[in-house]
Amino acid sequence: MKIATYNVNGVNGRLPVLLRWLEETQPDVVCLQELKAPQEKFPEQAIRDAGYNAIWHGQKSWNGVAILARDTEIKELRRGLPGDEEDTQSRYIEALINGVVIGCLYLPNGNPAPGPKLEYKLQWFERLTTHAAQLLTYDVPVILTGDFNVMPTELDVYKPERWVDDALFRPEVRAAFKNLVDQGWTDAIRTLYPTETIYTFWDYFRNAYGRNAGLRIDHFLLSPQVSGRLKSAGVDRDVRGWEKTSDHGPVWIELAGE
Template structure:
């Protein structure tokens, strides 16, 4: 089972990139982030024509997440992260697909830090940690997938010294990510690439992609029920170089049948 994550940075503006990648990569499940589209403008017809069923949680101009499944619609199990009924951001969507609970998330950026946006990011991370603990207690086969907006270690950023005060790299955020791992979640990419500088995001300016001045901020966290079935984890870097590309590359893992 091939599960992918792709921050598309605008699903309608980069629909041709998404469809091209779906045709070439043929993932079984895809978690999309940063749709930047209200629900009524989500391109469901084009995605269905590409062979995928979809559920989505959109928001005008900002945020937005979706889960695609090849050949069938995902079974939605949760819309929105619990813990704050007043949070109107479309950042979490969850579905059951082929026996695995897939949580698609788009964690807040948090800049500038310190400040209200950073505080919101830490609160959101806290809610994620609490909910992830519930999933762990239930012992379900689960994957938390998406753009976490955190570089967990120095190995995940091209120039660590330049990012020390950024909201994606501050110790409070890295600590929150580490707590998830301490609870028993497995970082799929780092597990299979333990010493490698592997990036998933490159800014548009200063020739960042050509210089490989990247960040690893798109992650797959696997529960113990499926972590031992992990057989592959890669980044489709070439898609970042396509015309009208997102600033993120698609990332995927492969889980062996249970």
């Protein structure tokens, strides 16, 4: 079972890139972030023609998350993160696919920091951590994946000294990520590649992709019930070099068995 996460940075504008990548790599499950499309503008038919069922949680101009499954039923469990009924931002969707609970998330950026956007990010992190703890009590395979907008360690960022005041790298944000992982989650990429430089995002400016001046902000967290099935993981880095592509590369894991 191959599961991928991909911040598409606009699902309609990047649709040719997304469809090409789906055709070339054929993941079983895909979590998308930053759809930047209202609910009625999601390209469902094009996705279906590519062989994928889909559920999505859209929002005009901003945010938006989706889960795709190739020739497989998707049972939606939740849309929206619990803990704040007044939060209208489309950042979380959760489904059951082939016996695995998959939470697709797009964590707030938090900049400029300090300020209300950082406060919202930290509050959202608290809600995610509370919900994640609840998921662990169910004793079922769970995967939390998406754009966390966090570089957990200095290994995950090019020239970390330049990012010390950024909301993606501030100590309180990294501490929130560590607090989440310490519940018992496995960081899939770091488990398989504990010391390697691996990035999932390269800015459009200053030839960041060409210089490999990147960040690792897209993550897979695996519950104990599924972490033992982890076979391989990687980043489809070359997709970042395609024409009219997202500033993220698709990240994927492979699980053994059904």
